[in-house]
Amino acid sequence: MARRFAERGEIVPVLAEIFREHGFAGASLSEITRRTGLGKSSLYHFFPGGKDEMGQAVLDDVARWFERNVFQPLRDSEEPAAGIDHMFKASVRFFNSGRRICLVGSFALDDTRDRFAHVIHGYFAAWVGALEAALRRSGFDGRRAKEVAQDVVAGIQGALVFARSQDDPRLFTRALKRLQRLTEP
Amino acid sequence: MARRFAERGEIVPVLAEIFREHGFAGASLSEITRRTGLGKSSLYHFFPGGKDEMGQAVLDDVARWFERNVFQPLRDSEEPAAGIDHMFKASVRFFNSGRRICLVGSFALDDTRDRFAHVIHGYFAAWVGALEAALRRSGFDGRRAKEVAQDVVAGIQGALVFARSQDDPRLFTRALKRLQRLTEP
DNA sequence: CCTTTTCTGTACCATTCGGTACAGAAAGCT
């Protein structure tokens, strides 16, 4: 029996991609076994809680990535504009220039949200919060900083939906360039 | 045998609500029979093509509603600003002030898109196109009109995702007010 | 080396899935 994964962490990105393509409800265990190359027994060894635990693990993984690669730079960079620029670059990279959707956003839309309400709420709140703080540091007044932060985060989500609807990733990257202009004082 | 629906058209809004809540993949026939009160035989009488035909019917219904209540006013109103204002009001109404998601947007995110690619593409293209024309008539130059139209339509989608993630519909209505400002010359 | 822990293949489970066949009831038509 050749082992496929040294640790559970290596499986999670594969799961993430499956959930992105099919949604949480549409991702069947048979598809998951096929794509991971793991039998059900292995899967349930790593995720005793079944699909729900897989969804949780995937969301935690995304949240951790953004915390480290987006939210922290936004909060910690000495020059706020640099942190914001980094955020846009990291977003373009993470969403593969608009070819890859946002898992958290897609979970937020249907009743999947109810299962993972806490993580979903926290992810977007943290994003808006970190961006809002950076904007304030770069000169926006409190109210305007919050509004722009919300508009930018929501704008990214919307750009993903729109670009995918038109099957044209450039619509995403261009929209992000315009959103970035909103963050300049 | 009491009849429940005089015509197929009366079933469609119920189906739409189910698809909104569970997504296309997550909407099971048993849930559909339960909520519509129709047995499978009746369902397959009205929709011989099964779930796919139901999805198609629901998308067509939404597209027709927007064509009549949003796109046409955008194109035909003598005063373009009035058409745009009407669009925002109709959107707030249709999406129930942010409590109801966009079916087309949710279908666009996962692999459901591939089944209905044509309608999904057309819906957003028509929306952006109609808004773009109105913006041009109200003084925006061609390039800027297209950009603003895309940003507004995507922005509405994003606001729906964000408001739902925070379980706070006011985030939607406020975001729309700010998006409307983008359309003022 | 031997033992313990970590992982996996196989076989199985009840339930639900989307979908069909068909007879008969209700409504429309003349």
Added chain:
DNA sequence: AGCTTTCTGTACCGAATGGTACAGAAAAGG
């Protein structure tokens, strides 16, 4: 009235669903 079309309840189908039991193989640790 009778006939036709439109609708619906019941019973059923094979396949797929998420999930479990368990023995045994592979690796880790001493």
